[in-house]
Amino acid sequence: MSQYTETITVHIQLTTYGDALIYGDSSMNYSISGQMLKQRLFAWHEASFYGTELEIQHVQDTDIIVLPSEQVIPFLSEQELLKHIEWIWDEANAPWLRLIPLLAHCIEAKAYVPSFASFQAGKLQWEWDTEALENIQPAELTLLDRLDQNERDGLIAAFSAAIFQRWYGTEAEAADLRREYPILFAPNRQVTAGLDAQAWLIAIGWKADTAPFRPLLQLLEPELEDDEPSWQLKLVLQDKQDPALLVPVQLADDGYASGSWPDAWTAHVRERSGGWLERLTAMLPAGQLAGSRDDILSRPLSDEAAWQFLTTDSQRLLESGWQVLLPAWWEAATRKKPKLRAKVRPGEGAEARAKGGSLFGLDSIVQFDWRVAIGDADLSESEFAELVARNERLVRFRGQWIALDPALLAQIRRAMNGIDSAQGLSFQDILQLHLLGNTDEPEGNASGEQPEDPARFRLEVELNAHLLKLISQLGRQSDWPALDVPDGLQAELRTYQQDGYAWLAFLRRFGLGACLADDMGLGKTVQFITYLLHLQEIATETGVRSSSLLICPTSVLGNWQKELRRFAPSLRVILHYGSKREQGDWFREKAAQADVILTSFATAALDQELLQSITWDSICLDEAQNIKNAQTKQSTAVRSFPARHRIALTGTPIENRLSELWSIYDFINPGYLGSSRAFSNRFMNAIEKEHNEQRTMDLQKLVQPFMLRRKKKDPAIQLDLPDKNEMKTYIHLTSEQGALYDQIVKELMERMQKLEGIERKGAILSALTQLKQLCDHPALLTKEALPDAAASGYRPSDLEAIINRSSKLERILAMVKELREEGDRCLIFTQYIGMGQMLQQVLAQELQEPVLYLNGSTSKSARDRMIEQFQSHTLPPDEQPSVFILSLKAGGVGLNLTAANHVFHFDRWWNPAVENQATDRAYRMGQTKDVQVHKFISLGTLEERIDEMLESKQQLSDQIITSTEGWITELSTEALKDLFTLRRDWA
Numbered sequence: 001m002s003q004y005t006e007t008i009t010v011h012i013q014l015t016t017y018g019d020a021l022i023y024g025d026s027s028m029n030y031s032i033s034g035q036m037l038k039q040r041l042f043a044w045h046e047a048s049f050y051g052t053e054l055e056i057q058h059v060q061d062t063d064i065i066v067l068p069s070e071q072v073i074p075f076l077s078e079q080e081l082l083k084h085i086e087w088i089w090d091e092a093n094a095p096w097l098r099l100i101p102l103l104a105h106c107i108e109a110k111a112y113v114p115s116f117a118s119f120q121a122g123k124l125q126w127e128w129d130t131e132a133l134e135n136i137q138p139a140e141l142t143l144l145d146r147l148d149q150n151e152r153d154g155l156i157a158a159f160s161a162a163i164f165q166r167w168y169g170t171e172a173e174a175a176d177l178r179r180e181y182p183i184l185f186a187p188n189r190q191v192t193a194g195l196d197a198q199a200w201l202i203a204i205g206w207k208a209d210t211a212p213f214r215p216l217l218q219l220l221e222p223e224l225e226d227d228e229p230s231w232q233l234k235l236v237l238q239d240k241q242d243p244a245l246l247v248p249v250q251l252a253d254d255g256y257a258s259g260s261w262p263d264a265w266t267a268h269v270r271e272r273s274g275g276w277l278e279r280l281t282a283m284l285p286a287g288q289l290a291g292s293r294d295d296i297l298s299r300p301l302s303d304e305a306a307w308q309f310l311t312t313d314s315q316r317l318l319e320s321g322w323q324v325l326l327p328a329w330w331e332a333a334t335r336k337k338p339k340l341r342a343k344v345r346p347g348e349g350a351e352a353r354a355k356g357g358s359l360f361g362l363d364s365i366v367q368f369d370w371r372v373a374i375g376d377a378d379l380s381e382s383e384f385a386e387l388v389a390r391n392e393r394l395v396r397f398r399g400q401w402i403a404l405d406p407a408l409l410a411q412i413r414r415a416m417n418g419i420d421s422a423q424g425l426s427f428q429d430i431l432q433l434h435l436l437g438n439t440d441e442p443e444g445n446a447s448g449e450q451p452e453d454p455a456r457f458r459l460e461v462e463l464n465a466h467l468l469k470l471i472s473q474l475g476r477q478s479d480w481p482a483l484d485v486p487d488g489l490q491a492e493l494r495t496y497q498q499d500g501y502a503w504l505a506f507l508r509r510f511g512l513g514a515c516l517a518d519d520m521g522l523g524k525t526v527q528f529i530t531y532l533l534h535l536q537e538i539a540t541e542t543g544v545r546s547s548s549l550l551i552c553p554t555s556v557l558g559n560w561q562k563e564l565r566r567f568a569p570s571l572r573v574i575l576h577y578g579s580k581r582e583q584g585d586w587f588r589e590k591a592a593q594a595d596v597i598l599t600s601f602a603t604a605a606l607d608q609e610l611l612q613s614i615t616w617d618s619i620c621l622d623e624a625q626n627i628k629n630a631q632t633k634q635s636t637a638v639r640s641f642p643a644r645h646r647i648a649l650t651g652t653p654i655e656n657r658l659s660e661l662w663s664i665y666d667f668i669n670p671g672y673l674g675s676s677r678a679f680s681n682r683f684m685n686a687i688e689k690e691h692n693e694q695r696t697m698d699l700q701k702l703v704q705p706f707m708l709r710r711k712k713k714d715p716a717i718q719l720d721l722p723d724k725n726e727m728k729t730y731i732h733l734t735s736e737q738g739a740l741y742d743q744i745v746k747e748l749m750e751r752m753q754k755l756e757g758i759e760r761k762g763a764i765l766s767a768l769t770q771l772k773q774l775c776d777h778p779a780l781l782t783k784e785a786l787p788d789a790a791a792s793g794y795r796p797s798d799l800e801a802i803i804n805r806s807s808k809l810e811r812i813l814a815m816v817k818e819l820r821e822e823g824d825r826c827l828i829f830t831q832y833i834g835m836g837q838m839l840q841q842v843l844a845q846e847l848q849e850p851v852l853y854l855n856g857s858t859s860k861s862a863r864d865r866m867i868e869q870f871q872s873h874t875l876p877p878d879e880q881p882s883v884f885i886l887s888l889k890a891g892g893v894g895l896n897l898t899a900a901n902h903v904f905h906f907d908r909w910w911n912p913a914v915e916n917q918a919t920d921r922a923y924r925m926g927q928t929k930d931v932q933v934h935k936f937i938s939l940g941t942l943e944e945r946i947d948e949m950l951e952s953k954q955q956l957s958d959q960i961i962t963s964t965e966g967w968i969t970e971l972s973t974e975a976l977k978d979l980f981t982l983r984r985d986w987a
Contacts, residue, residue: 004086008032008040011090012097016150018069018157020076023062027086034063041087044080047071069161077104095146096155102140103128103159107166113206114184115156116197124184126160181205183321193282195275203321211268213237213261215276216323218246219309221401230300231394233309235276236325237261237269246325251277251297283317307393310403332375333403339373340412341460342419342433370416374402381416388413415459428672431474433461435701474705480506486533488570493530496710496717497523501530503708504647508618513646513668515624517653517709522717523925524649525560528620529567531647535617536571536595547591549611551638552622554600558864559895560622564596571595577603577860588614601626601634608637616643624648627667628660630676639667651920652913653707658684661703669706712923724923726933728947729815731807733938736778738982741941744770745980752973761969764976768942771980775938776835776907777806799845802838808936812839812904813846815934816883819902820847824929825870825882826902829891829918835906836885843883850879855887871899888918897921901929906936908946940983 007027012020024037034056042051048071055066067075077100081087089097106112111132118125133140147155168174178185183204192200201207220232235257239245249259249269257273285308301309314324345367370381377397379387387395387402388409395402483502485493493501500516504527507514518524532548539545552560557577564573574590576582576599582590587610591597604611619641621627627635646668654661662679665672673679683699686692710717733741748767755763773780779802803810812828819826830836833855840853852866869875870884884897888909900922909915915935923931937943971979 003084005084007086007088008037009088009090010041012093014072014096014151014154014158016153016157018072018154018159018161020067020069020072020158021057022065022067034058034065037063038065040082040085041065042075043082045071045075047074069158070165071162072158073100073104073107073162074166076100095143096151099140099143099155102133103155104162106132107159107162110167112159112163113201114181114204115160116192116200119184119200120192125156126163127156128159183319186319193275193278195279199272199275205321211265211272212241213239213247213265213268214323215249215272216325217280217314217317218325219306219314219327221327222396231303231306232300233297235280235297237265238323238325249273279320279322283320283322284313303392303394307403310394311405327401329375329401330403333401336373336375338405338408338412339460340415341371341373343369343371344461345369372412374404376400377402384412428669431705432702433459435705436698474512483534485530486537488533488536488568489530490569491526491530491567493526494523494717497527497530500524500527500708500710501534504528504531505534507706508645511645513648513665513672513706515648515650515653515664515668515707517648517650517707519651519709519711519920522710522712524651525563525622526567528622528647528649529564529571531618532571532596533568545592546617546644547594547597547614548618548620549597549599549614549616549641549643550620550622551599551601551604553626554602554860556622556895557598557600557860559867560598564598573598575599576607581607583607583610601638604641605634605637608633608640611637611641614642616641618645618647619643620647620649621667622649624650624664624667625652625660627663628657630659630663630666635663639670651917653709654913658688658699665703665706672706673702722927722930724919724931724933726935728935728937729811730937730939731811733775733941733982734778734805734807736805737774737807737938740774740778740781741771741982744774745977745982748980749973749977752976764969767980771942772907773832773835775808775941775943776830776832777809777838779805779838780832780834799842802842808906808938809838809842812906812936813842815904816843817846820849820882824902825900826884826904827891827897827900827918827922828883828885828904828906829888829915830885830906831888831909832907833887836887839885839906843885847883849877849883850881851883851885852881853885854891856890858890867895867897870897873899886918886921888914891918891921895921896924896926898924898926898928901927901931903931903933904936905934908935908937908943942980944983945979 008024009027010022010024012022014020022037022041023034024032024041026032038051038054038056042048042054045051048054048067051065057064057066076097106128109132111129112126113129115125115127144152168177181204195203198207202209214237216236216238218234218236220234222230235249235251237247237249237259239247247259247261249257249261251273252258255274255277257269257276261269310326310330314326317324370384372379372381372384377400379397383397387397387404393404393406395404480499480502483498483505485498485501500518504514504516508531516524516527518527528550535548550560554577557575561573561575564571572594573596574594576587576597581587581603591614599607599611619638621638627638629635630639648664648668650664653664659676659680662673662676662684666676674682683695686695687699744767748763751763752760770781803813816826816828828839830839836853836855840851844851852870854863854866858866866881866884869879870881872880884891884900903919903922905915905918919931919933923933935947937947
């Protein structure tokens, strides 16, 4: 009995594109349908997903299956077919079908080569390697001769497609091919001129070159004794075993080479040289090689032709696989970019340093001379002008060759013309040129716009000994001059604090502004007070008295009063604040007798005209991030006050955007970072949007000399602070919160379909606030009035109802009760006044003890009283507050609350720097206990997304890069939905 249940005859034809067209008929004398044939023939063919992905075409009542070219050879060579069917392959296809196993073996053995004919036609295709086939199955080669042209083309196409699929199917594999054989992808098909297929395979590096030499073109420079410099291009043969051996050859009129070479080379030269002239003619500019002796290989080259060969023709030859040999100095000339250097004259700065007074300030003028470095040659301005006037591209100068690129010369001349050397450079220019001496691009004009073509030369500065020492001191702490602590200081400075005070005094000596940006809690206050005492000593010695102006947030005025009185009782301090503050001449008279005028940012803006009328000995901004928005009246006012020295104190020089850094620097050193527009064009866009590393490094170099930033964990600080443990407390929403959350998101998504522009952004920010409030407590969103607890406290049922509506409130109540049982104290930060009030009422009721709440509307006297109460250890238990609720903005800076060793962030802020500032109210010098920081996060909500953002943003802020929530308003509606939608697994 037969083992087969059915017999199917398969008919197959190849298209010229390599696809196989397949149809079949059954032994039962009927034409089998395409669907049925697919199911049987490809039942085990995984590549076509068992035939389901194959196309069926209906041609003249016949179903034809189309097998893609890349699958043809693998399928036919493997032939994994159903065993219960007898498969018969149409004999008409026998010649090429018999070749399939052999071609499959070639594919696996990589016995293939790129097709020369296809390359000439502008495409990459593979064909079998005939030499390899002769070694594998020489008898089968006769089968190739029996194929008609269409079959041969189709087989090559299928073979090539299978190779691409097998060996270059991934991006990495394709990239490797491009990297290893770049000429295969060269757009210039002229590289095949004068080559046959075998020579081309050698030229592109696919096959080894067995010749003992390699032909190359050598450019010879003029001899030193030549009166008329003439360049010469020679064709030479280079010995592969001894590269120093170069044999000159000539190309005869018949195209073959003649010359004197080793006998063993002759056969190879005869075999290969016939195509050299044609190849060179195709590669070199028209007319340079005329196919005769009277061409570029037999006559001198002009200066212009030599320049073109060095810069253009040689590169084209290399890309086509032809070797070139250029003068040794050319590689160095191309590697060393021309430099334009401002050389400071020897005596500049010496007189001012000798006097020990203010050296220059950033605006003072420094005299210099131009120097131009091209290659190894160092030219004066006059020598450079003389060379340029010769109008040559290759010039011999002091025994060496100099390449004068016309484009670069024009750029250098523009740069020199842009600065009048007779007028000198400002010290600011000198400093920036020195700091950015390795920058390979121009500084741009005043608007921050770059020149049309990017510069490829370097503009540098060469300092004299005096300025070199000064700038070295700016950049290295070890070079700062030591300075004794003033006798009037009633404190013991730590080493790093004494360094900070000396640094402030050092910058003052040279009229340079300073940004003291130590971490919160490291004592910026006492360092500045020591600086004020230093000014007092100078005034006593010189007999010239002038006052300093200290501007700070209203919330820390009291703190500054106490600290000045505590650390420097000899300083005469006037508080300029409140409705009864002095004005006009009376104020100016009082100010002249004081050492320090203390005022708030708001008052400074109100009294701008009055404070402008005095030239202050120094101006200091505490919490200088308050002027981060340069356009506000407050920021404009403080920058307008005249002063001999300017200082900014801040623990967060950047909170959200680089524009904040610019605003602070424009205060301490006006104009140093350019105009706001120029800074934005040069740095903000490149860093914040494009994450340009070079621009980031450039800005760091410019900022570093005038910013002193130390962190608590720096080994050199040695604070010996207790540990700070940060933990995240994840909390589920209540069912009420979850329902409201979904409703807000749904309404927002519906509005997104209709709104555009500013209305769309406003709707997003509004929903953002609503969602964050809802995560705290539903009552913040619904605006409902809570039961009045002022008179007799909440009834137990009222209190329970309030607590049960918010898992956060329930959790913080439990945690605060636990820490109070241990005798600990805590700070609770929230952004929302309603939440602060609710927390105060609920906690006071539950704990039966006073609970403090400070926000932006709290008066200065009330603030001072609250801080004193909380820090106290002498009040009776029933009067001692141990829980302090604070608005993040009002209580996040300037306060010393080390009595607390727990910090709660009830809701999250957008900026890790702001949260860290708040935490540092407790984690600072004077803290003796480990500080526990608790960050509340509602699971599945936007708060969780915010937390993920903060994790990445913290890393960016350490590199002077941050961003704001404004990015949310730019998201697509789909991305918004993903960001806001409540994750159901946590709801």
